[in-house]
Amino acid sequence: xxxxxxxxxxxxxxxxxxxxxxxxxxxxxxxxxxxxxxxxxxxxxxxxxxxxxxxxxxxxxxxxxxxxxxxxxxxxxxxxxxxxxxxxxxxxxxxxxxxxxxxxxxxxxxxxxxxxxxxxxxxxxxxxxxxxxxxxxxxxxxxxxxxxxxxxxxxxxxxxxxxxxxxxxxxxxxxxxxxxxxxxxxxxxxxxxxxxxxxxxxxxxxxxxxxxxxxxxxxxxxxxxxxxxxxxxxxxxxxxxxxxxxxxxxxxxxxxxxxxxxxxxxxxxxxxxxxxxxxxxxxxxxxxxxxxxxxxxxxxxxxxxxxxxxxxxxxxxxxxxxxxxxxxxxxxxxxxxxxxxxxxxxxxxxxxxxxxxxxxxxxxxxxxxxxxxxxxxxxxxxxxxxxxxxxxxxxxxxxxxxxxxxxxxxxxxxxxxxxxxxxxxxxxxxxxxxxxxxxxxxxxxxxxxxxxxxxxxxxxxxxxxxxxxxxxxxxxxxxxxxxxxxxxxxxxxxxxx
Amino acid sequence: xxxxxxxxxxxxxxxxxxxxxxxxxxxxxxxxxxxxxxxxxxxxxxxxxxxxxxxxxxxxxxxxxxxxxxxxxxxxxxxxxxxxxxxxxxxxxxxxxxxxxxxxxxxxxxxxxxxxxxxxxxxxxxxxxxxxxxxxxxxxxxxxxxxxxxxxxxxxxxxxxxxxxxxxxxxxxxxxxxxxxxxxxxxxxxxxxxxxxxxxxxxxxxxxxxxxxxxxxxxxxxxxxxxxxxxxxxxxxxxxxxxxxxxxxxxxxxxxxxxxxxxxxxxxxxxxxxxxxxxxxxxxxxxxxxxxxxxxxxxxxxxxxxxxxxxxxxxxxxxxxxxxxxxxxxxxxxxxxxxxxxxxxxxxxxxxxxxxxxxxxxxxxxxxxxxxxxxxxxxxxxxxxxxxxxxxxxxxxxxxxxxxxxxxxxxxxxxxxxxxxxxxxxxxxxxxxxxxxxxxxxxxxxxxxxxxxxxxxxxxxxxxxxxxxxxxxxxxxxxxxxxxxxxxxxxxxxxxx
Numbered sequence: 001x002x003x004x005x006x007x008x009x010x011x012x013x014x015x016x017x018x019x020x021x022x023x024x025x026x027x028x029x030x031x032x033x034x035x036x037x038x039x040x041x042x043x044x045x046x047x048x049x050x051x052x053x054x055x056x057x058x059x060x061x062x063x064x065x066x067x068x069x070x071x072x073x074x075x076x077x078x079x080x081x082x083x084x085x086x087x088x089x090x091x092x093x094x095x096x097x098x099x100x101x102x103x104x105x106x107x108x109x110x111x112x113x114x115x116x117x118x119x120x121x122x123x124x125x126x127x128x129x130x131x132x133x134x135x136x137x138x139x140x141x142x143x144x145x146x147x148x149x150x151x152x153x154x155x156x157x158x159x160x161x162x163x164x165x166x167x168x169x170x171x172x173x174x175x176x177x178x179x180x181x182x183x184x185x186x187x188x189x190x191x192x193x194x195x196x197x198x199x200x201x202x203x204x205x206x207x208x209x210x211x212x213x214x215x216x217x218x219x220x221x222x223x224x225x226x227x228x229x230x231x232x233x234x235x236x237x238x239x240x241x242x243x244x245x246x247x248x249x250x251x252x253x254x255x256x257x258x259x260x261x262x263x264x265x266x267x268x269x270x271x272x273x274x275x276x277x278x279x280x281x282x283x284x285x286x287x288x289x290x291x292x293x294x295x296x297x298x299x300x301x302x303x304x305x306x307x308x309x310x311x312x313x314x315x316x317x318x319x320x321x322x323x324x325x326x327x328x329x330x331x332x333x334x335x336x337x338x339x340x341x342x343x344x345x346x347x348x349x350x351x352x353x354x355x356x357x358x359x360x361x362x363x364x365x366x367x368x369x370x371x372x373x374x375x376x377x378x379x380x381x382x383x384x385x386x387x388x389x390x391x392x393x394x395x396x397x398x399x400x401x402x403x404x405x406x407x408x409x410x411x412x413x414x415x416x417x418x419x420x421x422x423x424x425x426x427x428x429x430x431x432x433x434x435x436x437x438x439x440x441x442x443x444x445x446x447x448x449x450x451x452x453x454x455x456x457x458x459x460x461x462x463x464x465x466x467x468x469x470x471x472x473x474x475x476x477x478x479x480x481x482x483x484x485x486x487x488x489x490x491x492x493x494x495x496x497x
Numbered sequence: 498x499x500x501x502x503x504x505x506x507x508x509x510x511x512x513x514x515x516x517x518x519x520x521x522x523x524x525x526x527x528x529x530x531x532x533x534x535x536x537x538x539x540x541x542x543x544x545x546x547x548x549x550x551x552x553x554x555x556x557x558x559x560x561x562x563x564x565x566x567x568x569x570x571x572x573x574x575x576x577x578x579x580x581x582x583x584x585x586x587x588x589x590x591x592x593x594x595x596x597x598x599x600x601x602x603x604x605x606x607x608x609x610x611x612x613x614x615x616x617x618x619x620x621x622x623x624x625x626x627x628x629x630x631x632x633x634x635x636x637x638x639x640x641x642x643x644x645x646x647x648x649x650x651x652x653x654x655x656x657x658x659x660x661x662x663x664x665x666x667x668x669x670x671x672x673x674x675x676x677x678x679x680x681x682x683x684x685x686x687x688x689x690x691x692x693x694x695x696x697x698x699x700x701x702x703x704x705x706x707x708x709x710x711x712x713x714x715x716x717x718x719x720x721x722x723x724x725x726x727x728x729x730x731x732x733x734x735x736x737x738x739x740x741x742x743x744x745x746x747x748x749x750x751x752x753x754x755x756x757x758x759x760x761x762x763x764x765x766x767x768x769x770x771x772x773x774x775x776x777x778x779x780x781x782x783x784x785x786x787x788x789x790x791x792x793x794x795x796x797x798x799x800x801x802x803x804x805x806x807x808x809x810x811x812x813x814x815x816x817x818x819x820x821x822x823x824x825x826x827x828x829x830x831x832x833x834x835x836x837x838x839x840x841x842x843x844x845x846x847x848x849x850x851x852x853x854x855x856x857x858x859x860x861x862x863x864x865x866x867x868x869x870x871x872x873x874x875x876x877x878x879x880x881x882x883x884x885x886x887x888x889x890x891x892x893x894x895x896x897x898x899x900x901x902x903x904x905x906x907x908x909x910x911x912x913x914x915x916x917x918x919x920x921x922x923x924x925x926x927x928x929x930x931x932x933x934x935x936x937x938x939x940x941x942x943x944x945x946x947x948x949x950x951x952x953x954x955x956x957x958x959x960x961x962x963x964x965x966x967x968x969x970x971x972x973x974x975x976x977x978x979x980x981x982x983x984x985x986x987x988x989x990x991x992x993x994x
Contacts (some may be wrong), residue, residue: 017544020537021518028521036720037738040517040775044735047514051548223533238541241534278537 001073005081008064008080009280012088015055016279019228020238022048027243030229053103057095065089080282087281087463089255090163097146106139110409117407124397126378133406137367140411144368154368157412162419163286163467167365169479173422177481178358182388184351184492185341189390191495194338197326201253205319209253210246210260212315217298218451219244219264232259234266234295237276239283242267253316258299265298268451271457282461288413290458290467292420292425300350300421301428301487302450307442308335339489341389343398343459350421351488355388357418360403364411423471425483427458430475466477502578505561506777509585512552513776517735519545524740527726528994554592563584577779584778584960587660602984603636607906614904621894623875630903631871634864637908641865651865654909657783659916660963664862666976667912670919675855675980679885681848681989682838686887688992691835694823698750702816706750707743707757709812714795716741716761717768731763731792735927736772736780738943739764745783750813754795762795763788765948769956778960785910787955787964789917790924794942797847798925798984799947804939806830834988838886840895847918847983852885854915857900861908920968920981924955927972988994 025045030054033041055061068074069089077085092353120129144153152167159165207226215221229245236242244263249255277283287293302308306329313329327335339349345356363380366372372380381400382393393399405413431453432438438450457474465473472478522542530538552558565571566586574582610629617626639648644657649664656662704723712718717739726742733739741760745753766788774780782788801803803826812827824832836846842853851991860877863869869877878897880888902910928950929935935947954971962970969975 014544017541018548020520020541021545024521024525025518028525032722033738034719034721036717037734040735040737040772044514044517047511048518051515220533222531224531225529237534238537240537243529276535 001068001076002070005077005084006067008084008088011055011061011064012084012167013279015052017238018048018052018055020241022052023237024236027235027237030233031227031245046119053095056092057100062092062096065092076078083282083462084280087284093280094147094160097148098143099146102139102142102146105407106143109135109139110407113407113409114404116186117401117404121397121401124395124401126396126401129401131379136406136409137374137411140409141370143367147260152365152369154365154412157364157368158415159412161413161416162467163287164468165289165415165419169468170361173479173481174415174418176360177422177485178355178388180485181351181358181488184488185339185355185389187492188339188351188495189341191339193340194335194495196331196335196345198251199320199324199326200250201320201324203248203250206248206253206256209315209319212319213257213312214244214260214264216445217261217264217268217302223271224267226260232263234263234270236267236270239273239278242270251465253320257312258303258336258437261303262295262299265295268298268454269294269459272451272455273319273462274460277462278286284463285467286461286463286470287369287467288416289419289423290470292417294420294454294458295453296405297428298416301424302442302447304333304336304350304441305439306330306333307439309336310443311445334494337494339491339495341391343385343391343393344402350491352389352392354418354484354488356422359384359388359415360414361418366415393411418466419467419479422479422481422484423467426471426475426477426480427454429483430457498565498573501561501565502581505565505585508552508558508561509581510776513551514735515549515552517738520551520732520734524732524734527728527730529741543786550592552894553589554597559589559593562589580959581777581962584781591644591657594645595640596643599636599639599726599922601642603640603906606632606636609902610904610906611901614898614901618894618898618938621892621898623893623898626898627871630874631816633903634908635685635873637906638865638867649862651862651909654861654865655912656909658907658910658913660784661965662786662912662916666965667858668980670976671855671858671912671915674919674982675852675885677982678848678852678855678985681985682836682852682886684989685848686838686993687835688836690837691832691992693828695748696817696821697747698744698817700747700822701748702758703745703753706812706816707754710754711741711757711761711807713942714758714761714765714799714944716764720768721764723757728759731760731767733764733767736770736775739767744942750817754809755800755833758800759792759796762792765795765951766791766956769948769952770876770959771957774959780969781960783958783960783962783967784964785913786916786920787967789913789950791917791955792921793917794925794951798921799939799944801830801833801921802936802939803827803830806833807940807959808942831991834991836988836992838888840882840888841891841899847988849886851915851918851981851985854883854911856885857911858915861911865908916964916976919976919978919981920964922984923968923972923974924951925979926980927954 022045025041025048029038029041029045053334065085065088068077068085074082074085109132113136116132117129120126140157141153144156147156147159148155149159150166155166158167158170210226211221214226223240224242224244227243227245228247230247232244232246234242234244244260244267246259246263253293269285273285275283309332310329313325313332316332337350339351341352343350343355346354359381362384363372363377363404366380367374367377377400378396385391385393385399403414405411409419431450434451435453441447441449460469461470516792519542522538522545524537526538527540528750537915562582562585565574565582571579571582606629610633613629614626617623617731636648637654641653646653646656647663648764652663655664655667707723708718713721720737721739721741724742725744727744729741730745731739731741741757743753743756743765766782770780770782772780806829807826810822810829813822834847836848838849839845842850842857845853856878859881860869860874863877864871864874876896882888882890882896900911902908928947932946932950938944938946955967958967965976
């Protein structure tokens with residue numbers, strides 16, 4: 001058994017090394033690649049992805065894991081060994097259920113769909129997108145059947161991004177929350193728009209500001225980088241090389257700083273995973289939801305706290321001088337927390353963001369169960385936006401066409417964003433219970449105690465626990481939306497009070 | 498046959514795509530990677546290199562090529578098909594001759610040797626390097642026996658970098674040249690040192706200057722990038738993505754501009770290879786010598802011409818203003834062409850550079866034939882430097898320890914540098930014969946005619962001809978050192994006349 005487990009670790013680690021190269025190709029494509037390089041880059045990418053897929057579905061590899069996962073031998077493995085085998089078997093057995101032809105069809109379709117979606121959004125022409133989107137939904141429904149599920153077919157898709165998550169759980173978490181959040185939106189409806197005095201924030205100073213904040217939060221710049229890209233993201237190439245990007249707006253420093261703090265949150269998780277377990281589940285993040293909880297913790301619970309605004313204000317004066325920063329820390333704090341319903345998810349505030357997600361969840365679930373037809377999407381979408389946000393969608397570009405995710409075949413992904421908010425609230429509440437004076441330190445740039453707590457409780461465990469299990473282990477209760485709701489109510493009070 | 502040829506092309510192209518990822522990993526390591534990323538990066542690199550090696554030595558692949566290379570079937574292939582098969586068979590049959598254990602031993606040794614060499618050079622301690630260097634030479638001698646040769650064992654090593662090149666040819670090209678160059682060195686020995694007035698050249702302006710020059714020379718920045726790295730280099734990731742780097746010195750703009758022009762020369766070759774043949778020998782450079790001929794053409798024959806100094810002077814005034822540029826184009830030209838014997842190859846001028854190379858060639862040849870022992874290296878080296886350059890080496894750091902190449906196992910590589918100079922002189926002479934007014938255009942930033950000539954005669958042919966064959970085809974005579982010698986004599990006259 002030990003010999004087989006060793007072989008499994010070697011095979012996983014070798015695959016992870018090839019995956020490092022793939023991660024770098026992707027990072028480079030977003031950050032560096034010139035306009036004429038994309039055609040061949042796509043081919044290089046596909047060749048490497050194909051090699052990786054071949055290794056992960058190699059019958060010898062599958063038989064090796066299946067053998068290790070079989071009882072009673074499995075029971076005799078060490079605790080670490082069990083995690084490696086259990087989670088590898090989870091990954092591989094899912095892949096195993098998808099025939100090669102299906103995988104190829106999905107890859108070809110999503111590659112085509114991206115271009116169609118981009119055109120459709122540009123022209124705000126849903127009908128242009130409808131045929132390819134319908135085909136994607138048809139394939140994802142087939143995927144659900146191939147993968148299998150106990151309750152709802154959508155469970156099979158959720159499980160790819162958030163292990164063990166089901167509609168039954170999400171309905172309990174999201175639907176009551178939607179009702180409460182709709183009330184909060186109504187409460188802020190008439191509050192006047194909040195703005196800071198207009199200023200210009202030169203980009204080199206923004207870059208320096210972001211580096212100082214990132215380092216203070218605990219991001220190791222010797223093992224990472226901060227670059228610019230149109231869509232901010234975080235990527236781990238391998239241990240010791242974890243990178244984030246941000247984007248810039250000269251009129252609004254928070255565009256880059258807010259994104260940088262968010263991505264640093266993701267990066268701190270990755271930099272906290274045990275490097276000695278690189279390539280095996282013990283060195284990997286639990287789920288997208290838990291990952292998002294880390295970025296949201298730093299962006300919203302730390303970055304939008306009153307104490308952080310004091311720290312940030314001092315830095316703003318340092319990097320942009322007093323003439324530029326014509327507002328108090330208090331005003332800055334209010335501005336960072338303003339709530340204003342809007343059409344676009346990625347521009348949404350903390351309260352309405354979750355409504356954007358919940359409506360997507362409801363739609364995806366109906367599409368996969370077949371009770372909503374793709375052609376009915378725009379009407380249904382617009383009706384939900386009216387119901388939740390009180391807004392009237394004027395064209396599909398700012399409605400159902402705004403997100404790329406479905407074109408990539410990513411259905412079951414959106415819920416992880418709000419799950420991240422919900423986990424963040426619950427985890428942060430637990431951190432505060434054990435260290436009530438935590439926020440006081442933020443004003444002075446002291447973030448290490450929080451990072452230490454996250455390292456111990458979340459980062460170092462890798463995939464030892466499933467997401468809901470981890471949350472319950474750390475907070476003493478299963479995932480629950482009450483902490484997030486409390487947090488968001490306070491934001492509304494700040495604006496209306 | 499056609500089906501088999503098609504399969505060969507597919508396999509070659511798939512391997513080339515994985516090689517793109519490897520090239521990016523290497524580029525990134527030099528340009529971007531943080532200090533804590535190197536350990537795991539080395540592992541990712543090795544994993545991908547191993548996959549590539551596996552594919553290139555896969556028995557099915559070797560049998561496929563061997564079958565295609567066999568007559569009479571080979572004779573029935575198209576001309577293009579013959580090139581693909583001939584050159585692939587050349588590459589693969591060389592690899593085939595090296596047992597797996599030998600390759601592994603060499604890789605492990607050169608990986609270890611790099612660290613030992615770096616320490617030895619730092620402490621100027623040859624004895625520290627001697628054991629590992631002796632082992633490398635022992636392995637390279639074994640490699641020569643495994644690969645096989647007709648004349649001299651060193652031929653087997655030369656052939657890796659410069660197909661078909663032999664000691665017999667090199668002796669004819671290099672040894673008389675060494676005598677002539679030694680006389681030229683003696684002639685400039687007493688000329689006073691030439692310097693420009695001291696100025697500071699801010700780095701952002703240097704970057705902008707280099708971009709303008711690179712674009713004028715014909716480098717497509719939409720399919721490339723210019724970054725900074727400690728050692729300037731050029732790398733092709735894949736068609737449409739060809740990158741160069743340079744390094745900067747605020748007191749001397751030519752450190753970055755000269756290196757950029759040199760690397761642009763390499764890049765123009767790669768950007769001129771036919772992209773539709775990506776991955777097959779028809780889309781690859783002929784040899785290191787021909788590659789170097791391209792970089793030297795632009796750096797030395799264009800970049801150090803009097804007309805280029807006029808163009809460059811105008812740009813210097815544009816980017817650094819008149820107060821900074823307190824010298825005439827004529828003075829600039831003289832300064833760019835100054836000759837001054839020195840210890841370090843990479844800092845050498847055009848004349849003495851070739852003496853640095855020829856002495857390395859003589860040493861490598863003696864080491865491989867076994868008539869010089871590694872422990873005798875410092876003494877032999879210093880004696881040669883005295884003979885050729887008239888200089889007394891004070892310590893091994895500025896002598897035999899200065900180059901990393903041997904630590905990498907690259908023996909047979911140095912000669913390609915001077916071969917490049919020699920080819921460049923001969924090819925450039927042919928270009929001038931067909932377009933005598935070529936240099937007049939440089940003063941006005943017109944470089945397209947020369948690039949067009951190189952594209953047609955050198956770049957577009959890929960590996961259709963072997964290096965010496967290509968030179969003879971384009972210039973009407975086999976490689977010959979007379980053109981280089983004429984060129985260098987003119988430089989000496991410029992300084993002494």
